Amino acid sequence: MISDSPFPADFDRRQKYLGEYLTQNGYYVILAESAPDLELEVASYAETDAKKLVLLPVPASAALLKKLSPNLNSCHIVLGGNLSEDFTAFCQKSGIAYIDYMKFPAVAIENAVATAEGAISQAICSSDINLHQSNVLVIGFGKCGEILADKLSGLKCHVFISTRNEEAQARAKSYGYQLLSDTSYSEMDIIFNTAPAPVLHAEIIDRLQPDTIIIDIASRPGGTDFNYCAQKGIVAKHCPGLPGKYSPKTSAQIIYRQLQKVLQSNVTSQK
Numbered sequence: 655m656i657s658d659s660p661f662p663a664d665f666d667r668r669q670k671y672l673g674e675y676l677t678q679n680g681y682y683v684i685l686a687e688s689a690p691d692l693e694l695e696v697a698s699y700a701e702t703d704a705k706k707l708v709l710l711p712v713p714a715s716a717a718l719l720k721k722l723s724p725n726l727n728s729c730h731i732v733l734g735g736n737l738s739e740d741f742t743a744f745c746q747k748s749g750i751a752y753i754d755y756m757k758f759p760a761v762a763i764e765n766a767v768a769t770a771e772g773a774i775s776q777a778i779c780s781s782d783i784n785l786h787q788s789n790v791l792v793i794g795f796g797k798c799g800e801i802l803a804d805k806l807s808g809l810k811c812h813v814f815i816s817t818r819n820e821e822a823q824a825r826a827k828s829y830g831y832q833l834l835s836d837t838s839y840s841e842m843d844i845i846f847n848t849a850p851a852p853v854l855h856a857e858i859i860d861r862l863q864p865d866t867i868i869i870d871i872a873s874r875p876g877g878t879d880f881n882y883c884a885q886k887g888i889v890a891k892h893c894p895g896l897p898g899k900y901s902p903k904t905s906a907q908i909i910y911r912q913l914q915k916v917l918q919s920n921v922t923s924q925k
Contacts, residue, residue, distance in 0.1 A: 671906035710734030772896030
């Protein structure tokens with residue numbers, strides 16, 4: 655049972671499930687979030703030449719990677735998502751195999767579904783109004799933005815899209831969404847940011863109503879000036895890694911299906 659887990663409350667639970675699936679299929683697995691020094695939990699681990707899988711949380715903090723890196727060697731395969739360039743460069747230089755499973759197209763698309771559901775849940779918990787008939791803005795219209803907009807539309811929200819990409823703008827209009835104009839920020843009830851760039855800066859935040867809610871699901875550090883939002887009294891939440899919080903079992907199954915193909919074909923690194 656998840657409620658009986660010995661891990662901290664903010665532990666990426668999809669890694670727990672993923673570790674269980676891999677262990678059941680004969681792999682040696684270490685959850686880096688609970689054992690960044692790579693301490694061994696079973697004596698037989700040290701008695702085999704088999705590769706050991708090191709599962710990172712998503713996202714993996716710089717502090718965790720700093721503590722983990724000196725303990726990695728060529729007998730490990732690091733599994734993670736959205737790995738930083740600094741960390742992958744370290745792995746390549748050190749001869750450490752790694753797989754960034756968020757670069758698998760199928761994982762990225764299916765993961766976007768879980769991310770969208772988690773973002774909507776965050777919005778419902780944070781807002782004092784119904785999503786139904788509310789004005790919602792989705793910034794960015796990539797995989798996450800497109801699926802999020804679709805789910806918000808299904809909830810009968812008035813969906814606005816902000817993207818600089820002309821092809822994405824055309825695609826958004828083909829779905830019937832409205833494109834954001836320069837004067838529309840003040841009309842938004844909830845803003846979802848998917849863009850990993852500083853898009854919600856002070857000038858934009860000054861245009862918002864005091865009760866506007868911002869849910870930022872972009873990778874760290876997000877695209878919102880959270881300090882300025884706090885000064886203005888605007889609720890702004892940075893919510894990376896939502897699949898690990900809201901649907902860890904489903905997310906782990908998605909990742910496992912793709913990893914199994916790679917591991918079974920003896921592909922031990924992805925660059």
